[in-house]
Amino acid sequence: xxxxxxxMGIYSNLLKHFIEGLGVEVIxxxxxxxxxxxxGAANSADMVCFPMKxxxxxxxxxxxxxxxDLVMFNSCGICRLKHYHQIQELVLKDLGxxxxxxxxxxxxxxxxxxxWGHISHLEAYRRMKRVYSxxxxxxxxxxxxLPERQIKIGIVGEVGTMLxxxxxxxxVKKLQxxxxxxxxxxxxxxxxxESTEKGSKKDIKEAKELLSQELGGHGFQSIVNTIYYGKxxxxxxxxxxxxSCAPEATVEPIVDHVADKYGIxxxxxxxxxxxxEVGFDTRLGTFCSMLKRRKLVKNG
Amino acid sequence: xxxxxxxxxxxxxxxxxxxxxxxMLTAKAYLKNQGLVPTIQQGLKxxxxxxxxxxxxxxxxxxxxxxxxxxxxxxxxxxxxVVSALKVFPDTKTIMDVGGEDSKLMLVKDGVLSDFQMNxxxxxxxxxxxxTIASRLGYKIEDVGRIALESKEQLALPSKCGIFMQSEVxxxxxxxxxxxxxxxxxxxxMVANYLILAKGKKLFEPVIFQGAVAKNQAVARAxxxxxxxxxxxxxxxxxxxxxxxxxxxxxxxxxxxTNFRGDAILTPxxxxxxxxxxxxxxxxxELTLLLYQGKELAVFGxxxxxxxNQIVGG
Numbered sequence: 001x002x003x004x005x006x007x008m009g010i011y012s013n014l015l016k017h018f019i020e021g022l023g024v025e026v027i028x029x030x031x032x033x034x035x036x037x038x039x040g041a042a043n044s045a046d047m048v049c050f051p052m053k054x055x056x057x058x059x060x061x062x063x064x065x066x067x068x069d070l071v072m073f074n075s076c077g078i079c080r081l082k083h084y085h086q087i088q089e090l091v092l093k094d095l096g097x098x099x100x101x102x103x104x105x106x107x108x109x110x111x112x113x114x115x116w117g118h119i120s121h122l123e124a125y126r127r128m129k130r131v132y133s134x135x136x137x138x139x140x141x142x143x144x145x146l147p148e149r150q151i152k153i154g155i156v157g158e159v160g161t162m163l164x165x166x167x168x169x170x171x172v173k174k175l176q177x178x179x180x181x182x183x184x185x186x187x188x189x190x191x192x193x194e195s196t197e198k199g200s201k202k203d204i205k206e207a208k209e210l211l212s213q214e215l216g217g218h219g220f221q222s223i224v225n226t227i228y229y230g231k232x233x234x235x236x237x238x239x240x241x242x243x244s245c246a247p248e249a250t251v252e253p254i255v256d257h258v259a260d261k262y263g264i265x266x267x268x269x270x271x272x273x274x275x276x277e278v279g280f281d282t283r284l285g286t287f288c289s290m291l292k293r294r295k296l297v298k299n300g
Numbered sequence: 301x302x303x304x305x306x307x308x309x310x311x312x313x314x315x316x317x318x319x320x321x322x323x324m325l326t327a328k329a330y331l332k333n334q335g336l337v338p339t340i341q342q343g344l345k346x347x348x349x350x351x352x353x354x355x356x357x358x359x360x361x362x363x364x365x366x367x368x369x370x371x372x373x374x375x376x377x378x379x380x381x382v383v384s385a386l387k388v389f390p391d392t393k394t395i396m397d398v399g400g401e402d403s404k405l406m407l408v409k410d411g412v413l414s415d416f417q418m419n420x421x422x423x424x425x426x427x428x429x430x431x432t433i434a435s436r437l438g439y440k441i442e443d444v445g446r447i448a449l450e451s452k453e454q455l456a457l458p459s460k461c462g463i464f465m466q467s468e469v470x471x472x473x474x475x476x477x478x479x480x481x482x483x484x485x486x487x488x489x490m491v492a493n494y495l496i497l498a499k500g501k502k503l504f505e506p507v508i509f510q511g512a513v514a515k516n517q518a519v520a521r522a523x524x525x526x527x528x529x530x531x532x533x534x535x536x537x538x539x540x541x542x543x544x545x546x547x548x549x550x551x552x553x554x555x556x557x558t559n560f561r562g563d564a565i566l567t568p569x570x571x572x573x574x575x576x577x578x579x580x581x582x583x584x585x586e587l588t589l590l591l592y593q594g595k596e597l598a599v600f601g602x603x604x605x606x607x608x609n610q611i612v613g614g
Contacts, residue, residue, distance in 0.1 A: 030582040170603065177605065256500050265415065274421055278360070283418055286376040290413045293379075297412045 001025070003069045003102070003116075004062025006055050007032055009163040010142050011135055011188055018131045022117030027065050029058055032166035036061050041273040043091055050242030050272045051160050052084050054167060059088060063097045074105045078216025079247050106192075136189050142172065145181040151291050154183045154229035156222040156255070157240035158248050159196075162186060167271055168240055169280045178288045183234070185225035186218060196221045199228035210254045217247030226255050230262025235291045237264055243272035265291060303353035305553075306560070307546030308343075308369070309380070309539070310336070310359035313400025313428070314512065317343045318542035319350075320550070323387070328539050330512075336365060337570045344369075344565055355560045356380075356549030358541055367590050367598025368570070370561035373549040380544030382406050382413045385508045387547060388534050393504035396523070396531075397540070398494060398513035400427050405497040407504075417497040424462045425493030427513040432462065433469055433486050437479060441516075444483050448518030451484035459489035484518055491522040509533050510540035569593040577602055 005028045008015055012028060019026050029036060032054055040057025059070050070092075072085035089101045104112060113124040145152075153175060155162055162168065162184060175182045186196045196218060197204055207223040222239060229237050239255055241248035252268070259266040267287045269280065302322035309316040311333065319327040329346040331339050356373040357366045358380040366374050377397070381404065385395045395406040403426045407415040419425055431441045439447065455477065457465050465486065472482055507529060513519055514537035523531045534540060573589040585602045599607040 253500060270420070279418075279420075282360070282376060286378045286416065286418075289376060289379055290416065294412050294414065297410070 001069050002067050004067030006058045010138050024116050037273050049245050056088050069100045071102045074103045076105050139187045143184050149181045150179045151235040152181045153236045154234045155238050156185045156225045158245050159186050161240045169277050197224045199224040203227045215247045219247030219251040222251050223254050226258050230264040237266045239268040241270050243270040304350045305546045305550045306352050306355045307542040308357045309541035310361050310365050315339045316539050316542040318539045318546050320546045341566050352560050354549040354553045354558050356545035358545040363600050370559035372558050373552045377541050378416050380541045383547050384540040384544030392508050394507040396509050397511040399511045403494050429462045429490050445517035447480050448483035450480040453481050455481045455485035457485040457489045459492040487518040488522045491526050505529050507531050510537045512538040
C-alpha cells in the first residue's frame with residue numbers, strides 16, 4: 001500500500017511523518033503546483049469550488065507517482081465537499097486509474113490509524129494525542145504574535161483556503177513580513193476541539209439572529225469571528241474563500257454588515273485556478289498600507 | 301528654490317511621469333508602455349533638467365522601475381490615487397480610477413482611505429473594453445467620447461462579457477443603428493461592469509473620477525447617469541497616480557538624499573535576465589535580474605525576499 005496524501009498546509013510534513021510512523025509508505029507533493037491545479041481543473045466541472053480541483057489535481061499526481069491508495073476528507077457537513085471523495089473516485093476511475101479511496105471523517109480517524117498501523121486502540125489513541133500536541137506546537141510557531149508588528153488582522157473564511165499556503169499565496173507569511181500579527185480564526189486544533197467560534201455566547205446569539213438556519217462549511221463561523229475581531233479591536237479582517245464556495249458566498253453580505261457595524265475594515269479574496277499572485281500581492285499590500293494609515297490617523 | 305519630486309506611474313498600457321515643484325505640477329509625460337527600460341528612458345528625456353530631490357514609483361512593476369531609476373519610495377496605486385485626489389479635493393468621499401486594464405474604487409472616510417476594491421478576474425470594466433470595440437468599428441479611442449455624446453437613443457448591450465458585447469455590437473450595426481448610440485451603449489456597459497466593484501458598498505459624494513478613461517466624456521456621462529450624481533474630473537486625470545506618488549515621496553524624504561541615478565539611466569547597457577533561484581527550495585522562484593553594463597543592479601521575484609536587498613553573486 002502506497003498512500004497518496006494531499007497537502008495540508010503547515011501540517012503537511014507532520015502528518016506525513018505520522019502516517020509513515022505507522023509503517024505505511026506515503027507520497028505527498030512538495031507543494032501544490034500550478035500544474036497540479038491545472039490537472040484538477042481540467043477534470044472537474046467548471047463551476048465546482050476550488051477544493052475539489054486542487055485535491056483532484058494532487059490525486060492525479062499521486063497516482064502518476066505510484067500511489068495505490070488515496071485519502072480524501074469527508075466533512076460530513078452540509079456543504080458539497082462531503083460528496084467530493086465519491087465524485088473524485090468516479091472521475092479518476094473513468095480516467096483509467098486503479099486505486100482504493102480511503103475516506104477520512106472526524107469519526108473514523110482513530111479506526112483508520114489502527115487499521116493502517118495494525119496497532120491496538122490504546123496505542124492509536126496515544127499516538128493521536130501526541131500528534132495533536134505537535135499540531136498545536138506548529139500552530140504556535142506559525143501564528144505567534146510579535147510585539148514589533150504594528151497591526152493585527154484576523155482571518156476568517158473557508159478552512160482549507162485559510163490553512164493552505166499554496167492556495168492562499170502564503171498569506172500569513174506575507175502579512176507577517178508586512179508587519180502584521182495574524183490571527184487564524186480556525187486552526188486544525190480548533191477544528192478537532194470544536195472551538196471554531198471565537199466569539200462569546202452573546203456574539204453567537206447575534207450571529208444566529210442574522211443567519212438562523214444551518215449553512216454548512218464555516219460560513220456561520222465567519223460571521224461570529226468577524227464580530228469577535230471587531231469587538232477585540234483588531235485593525236482588519238480578511239475573508240478567504242474558494243471561488244463559488246456556497247457557504248462563504250452566502251454569508252458575504254452578513255459579514256459585510258457586521259464588519260460595517262463594528263467599524264472593522266474587511267477585504268475578501270476568492271481563489272480559483274485563475275487567481276494570480278501579483279494581483280493578490282498588490283491588494284494585500286494596499287490593504288495593510290490602508291490599515292496602517294488609518295491607525296496612524298486614529299492615534300493622532 | 302523649491303525642491304523637485306518625480307512620480308512614475310507604471311501602468312500596463314502606459315507609463316506616466318509627473319514632475320512636481322513643491323506641490324505644483326511643472327512637467328508631465330504620457331507614454332505607451334513599449335518595454336519598461338526604453339519607455340522610461342524616453343520619458344525622462346522629456347523632463348526638464350533639474351536637480352531632483354526624490355523619486356517615487358507606483359503601479360505594476362514598480363519595484364523593477366525603482367531598481368532602474370534609483371527610487372526613493374514605492375507605494376500602491378490605490379494610496380497614490382487617494383493622496384492625489386485629497387490634495388485637490390480635500391473632502392473627497394469616493395474615488396473611481398479607470399485605467400487601461402484595471403479599475404479601482406476607493407472610499408474615503410474622515411480624510412483617510414477606509415475601503416477599496418480592484419477588479420479581480422475581468423477587465424470588462426476598464427478602458428481596454430471601450431478601446432477594443434471602438435477599434436473594431438474603426439474609431440480611435442480619443443474620438444469615442446465626442447461621437448458617443450451625440451447619441452439620441454438608449455441602447456441596451458449585454459454587459460458581462462466584452463466579447464459577447466462585440467457580437468451584439470456587430471448585430472446592432474447590421475440593423476442600422478447609428479454608431480453614436482452603439483458607442484454610448486458600450487460606455488454604459490463598461491460603467492455597469494465597473495460598478496460591480498461597488499456591490500454592497502455605499503458611495504457618497506463628492507465622487508472623483510481619475511485615470512486615463514476619465515478623459516472620455518461619454519464614460520463620465522454614463523457614470524453620472526448610473527450614480528445619479530455629479531462626477532468630478534481633475535485637470536489631468538491620467539496623471540493622478542504619478543502626482544500622488546510624487547506627493548507621497550515628498551512626505552517620506554525628510555531630508556534624506558535621493559537614490560535617483562540621474563543621467564546614468566539614459567545610457568545604454570541595460571538588459572534583463574531571468575533565472576531560477578539557485579537555492580534548493582520548493583518555491584522554485586523565477587528571479588528577474590536587471591543588469592547594467594554587465595553588473596547586477598537589482599533582483600526581483602523571490603517569494604522569501606532574500607535576494608531583493610542584496611545583489612546575487614555570479
